[in-house]
Amino acid sequence: MSGGHAHALHFHGHSPLHRLPAAVKLVGLLAFVLAVVATPARAVWAFSAYALILMVLLVLSEVPARFFLTRLAIDLPFIAFALLLPFVGEGPRFNLGPLTVSAAGLLGAWNLIAKATLSAGASVLLAATTEVPDILAGLSRLRVPPVLVAIASFMIRYLEVVAGEFRRNRIAMAARGYQSRSALDWKPIAVSAGALFIRSFERGERVYQAMLARGYDGRWRMEGQQVIPRTQWLAGLFPGIVAAAIMVASRLW
């Protein structure tokens, strides 16, 4: 589709994963994430199996590992937080090399890192193989209320417009000698944020007028929805179903 002009998380391609309908991928992602989150932390084998599923999908998607890993960096703050847990955790402690760590804290850290990384990885893969308009169409295909889909759509559409206004604002402030010297220097920032809010509000009014001019009457009409063949549902949900089976097994044993 739009190739190089797509959003930063998207990797242009024609792999089987790219071709799957967005609605299928969204349900698949949800199933996978729920399975991962519901797995007990001690079931290390289950997390290895999830990681294996994710790797197979990554290979199938033809998304380069480097591209995938750099986007996965969104996970880093969680990992940093998780790494603190073994040192602040309660309960029995033991020595790990030169360090003394809490057993419960260590398990908690592993739990957080494994679940966050697997879930973020699956989400990054969805974003890499699905264009934003397709995700929106998928949401409406899954009967997410049209108003919510419209709000998400407007947010994506105007994010760059508002960010551009903010950037120009900052440049105009810098051009007149403004330099943020300390965190206490909040007044100019608050004023420019307020101005930005008013401008966005006014833009909202104009957009609404433009919608009225083209016959908007409060009902949101999405373009025709294609029927998704059962085979595509089956293929797309397969990884999620496998993950769910692993989760059930991990809870039983």
Next chain:
Amino acid sequence: MVTQLSVSDLSFSYPDGTEVLKQVSLAIAPGEKVGLLGPNGAGKTTFVLHLNGILRASSGTINLGGITLSDETLREIRRRVGLVFQDPDDQLFMPTVFADVAFGPANFGFAPEEVDHRVREALESVGEWHLADRAPHHLSGGERRKVAIATVLASDSELLVLDEPTSNLDPAGRRELVALLSSLPTTQLIVTHDLPFVFELCPRSIIMDRGRVVADGRTGELLSNRQLMAAHRLELPFGFDPTNIASR
């Protein structure tokens, strides 16, 4: 004269009592291209927002192709009047160009195949079908303007109303816009400060000031009337002399 648009005695005041339009009357014939000129604050944009009922007049009537604007005809009038807003970012609000051009026809109740067909036709008529899958915020200024025009062409508008269509366009984009608008057979009302643009495109112009129509005539004659121009804060660009250019 056969009229496409006829406005009579249209008045409008804001709730605080400020009178913005004072008994505006004008008529436009089918296929005419008319410029609407005037200083800032003359009421041009307010007037334009009345043409498809986004603002409703305190008094006066608007008639388009035999249909008088009222609550019952609002929808039909909105389909027939295509309003192109000054900032394409206001006009193009959907995630893709295709979805945006489809917004009007879908709202006006065309069948899905008919919508697709209209989108393609409209985008082809402005020469930008290849942009269909792109996101509006990734387009150049000229492309945005043309796509914004396509969004109203797709609903088969009979009257195209453009608010400052040349703002933020580079000279090449401006020239392409002249070529596009002069090739469209649709009746056009063009609100602008760009006097050479109007002179090139519109044989007739209307000047508004302080909520009233103060002049209506051949564009070349109005632009050459120094007294009239000065009285309404209209100025030609340096070196531009309408009397020296073959009049239309």
